[in-house]
Amino acid sequence: MGDKPTYFVFDDVLRDKSLRKYFDLCVKDVQEGIARLSRTRAKAGYPSWPCFRVEGKEFLVSAVLEYYLYDLHCNGFISESAEAFTEKMRAICGWQWDVDRVLRKWIERVVINPFFCDASDSEYEHKWVLNPEDPGYTLTDEQLKFACYIAVCFTKYGHSFDKSFTKEIFDLVTALGSKLPAKIKKNGSGSLPKEIAECKTEEFSCIANDAFATIKISVKNESEESYSKILDYLCNLLEFGFSHSYAIEFKGQNKIYLPIKKLPKKGVNQLFANAILYPKLHDKIERYARLAMKEFEWYLNLDGEYSAMPGSFAVFALGLYNEKYHKLVCDYLSLCDGEHQSIQGEFVLTYIEKFGFTEKGLELYKLCGSNIQELPKKLIARYNKFVAQR
Structure with a gap:
């Protein structure tokens, strides 16, 4: 390593109280919407990190959020204030890394460490149980409310695998005697307007x-x-900012499914098998697909071999209905996570069985082959037969 870094982290203000005025200026800029993201100056042995600059000094973005939450604890914690500041920070620097790490540390420091111990022998899976020793205080309703806010954030802004942390937080807060998780489970966080929800x-x-x-x-x-x-409801929900990974639970009177043999016979399949029957709705189905398609996001109630990116069944329905949706299908096949999803291969097989190896069919075959672990054997056999007959 070279010399010490030029930037300041949260621990620095605990050691040197003179830094508080600079952190306070950073907080003020964030609250007033004038904070500007920068990068720490390059220095031998140290990477460059996102930071705020005040009077020539550099303060890591994560340190400012840590400082604000710490200061709230010292002066009377109010969840609404913590939530508002967190949202401003997320708008400035995004959710991943600078914000989510700080909030995880807050849960560990404030909720877990004083009140729970891990009864699991696993390094990766926790089994939190209440400490036999009373820490001598309880968390306030405001602190428990903020913990639930964090739980919702990990579902709303995190990856699909972050949903387990949401459940973990709710379980912890419930174990501490709060009824708030039960209310949220029933009615949601309250941040979705009723007309959207x-x-x-x-x-x-x-x-x-x-x-x-x-x-x-x-x-x-x-x-x-x-x-x-x-x-319309689904599109409005996604446009409002609903979680990119989600579960659709559907019940309808018409028990039909898309004509793709190895697709799971789940509600989301049934939904789009029914919607596609109405040609006037096809533009709306495409609109939903475009809004829903996000790489590394998933329908949460489809697992293993049936894993599927949101929008999958809408794309499959349109793609099998008419080749005019070729561009949408190409975009989908290029975007989906071929490392962890394979049902697109079954769609392409069904497409080829219906339309044949046309110019469009060949393009879909090649796109799918380049973004999947393994093509269906039946699809490969059909392609080899097609090539041999040319």
């Missing part, structure tokens, strides 16, 4: 819970109007 008529019902990233849809009367409004 719910849409109910005599014909159908849609309810979303942002805390667990679930969307429950029930259709009582199969009609074009019902599915039109359901698709």
Whole structure:
């Protein structure tokens, strides 16, 4: 390593109180929306990190969030203030790394370490149980509320695997005697406006819970109007900022599925098998697919070999209906995570069985082959036969 870094971390202000005025200026800039993200000056032996600059001094972005939460604890913790500042920080630097790490550390320091011990022998899986020794104090309702806010954030902004941390936090808060997780599980976090979270008529019902990233849809009367409004609801929900990974739980009267043999017969399959029956809704189905398609995101209630990126069934429905959706299918096959998803191979097989190795079919075959662990053997055999006959 070279000389000491030029930037300041949170521990520095604990050692040197004179730094507080600079951290306070950083906090003020963030709250007023004038903070500007920079990078620490390059120095031998030290990487460059995101920072704020005040009077020529550099303060790591994560250190400013740590400082603000620490200062709140010293002066009376208010969840609404902590939430508002966290949201401003997320808007400036994103969720990953600088914000999510600080919030994980907050849960460990404030919720876990004083009150729980790990009864598991596993290095990777925890089994938190209450400490037999009383720490001598309890967490305030405001602190427990902020813990639940963090739990929802990990579902809303994190990766699909972060959902387990959401459950872990809720379990911890419940173990401490709070009823807030139970309320959130039933009604969501409260940050989704009711007109976005719910849409109910005599014909159908849609309810979303942002805390667990679930969307429950029930259709009582199969009609074009019902599915039109359901698709509008889904698009509005995603445009509002709902979790990129989520579960769709669907119940309808018409028990049909997309004609792809190895697709799971789940509700989301049934939903788009029904919606595709109405040609006037195809543009809305494509709109949903475009909004839903996000690399490394998933339908949370589909596991293992059935893992699927959100939007998959909408794309499959349109792709099999008409070749005019070729661009959408190409975009999908290029975007989906071929390391952890394989059902796109079954779609391409069904597509080739219907349309053949046309110019478009060959393009889909090659795109799929370049973004999947292993193509279906039947699809490979069909391609080899096609090449041999040319």
